[in-house]
Amino acid sequence: MNNLDSIVRQALTEFTADVFAKAWWGKEREAVSLFAFGYLIKQCQPGHIFFDPAQVGIEVRVPRPDLLGLKREICKDLVVWSSPGATCWDTDNWPMAVLEWKANQDRVYVKDVEWLVAFSSGRPNFVGYAICLDLEKRNFRLSCTRVQQQVVQQAWLVL
Secondary structure, eight states, rough: HHHHHHHHHHHHHHHHHHHHHHTTOOOHHHHHHHIIIIIIIIOTTTSSOOOOOOGGEEEEEEOOTTTTTSSEEEEEEEEEEETTTTTTSSSTTOSSSEEEEESSOOOOOHHHHHEEEHHHHTTTTTTTEEEEESSSSSSSSSEEEETTTTEEEEEEEEE
C-alpha cells in the first residue's frame, strides 16, 4: 500500500496547492470531482498498482462492513479498485482504497474514520483516507487521516 500512499499524498499535495493558489471555491462533490479528474488520475502509470483511470469511482457503492448499518452496500465519495471498471457487484470485490471527503469543515469527520476502521478489519490490502478541506475559514488547508487494518494515523497528511 506504500505505492498507493505516495500516489494519494502526491495528488492531494498538488490539488491543495492549486486550489489555494487560485482561491478556488466549491463544496464536497466539486472538490472530489476536481481531485479525481484533475489530480488523481494523472498519477496512473502502466505497471503500477494504480494503472488505469477506470479504477476510480465517484459516489459508487462498496460492500458494507460487517455489523455496520442496515444496507448491504453504501456509496462512498471516491473509491479506487484493483482493476478497471470493478464494482461491488462483482463477487467478493473489495476496493483497495476509499477516500471520504468533507469540504468546508474544520476537522476530519469522526464517523468517516469509524467507518474506515470497521471496513479495514480483516482487509490487509485496503487503505482508507478521511479528508477534510477547509475552503471556508481557511484556518488550514487540508488534513488527512489514514486507516489500515483498523490502525488510525491521524494527521497523516496536513497541508
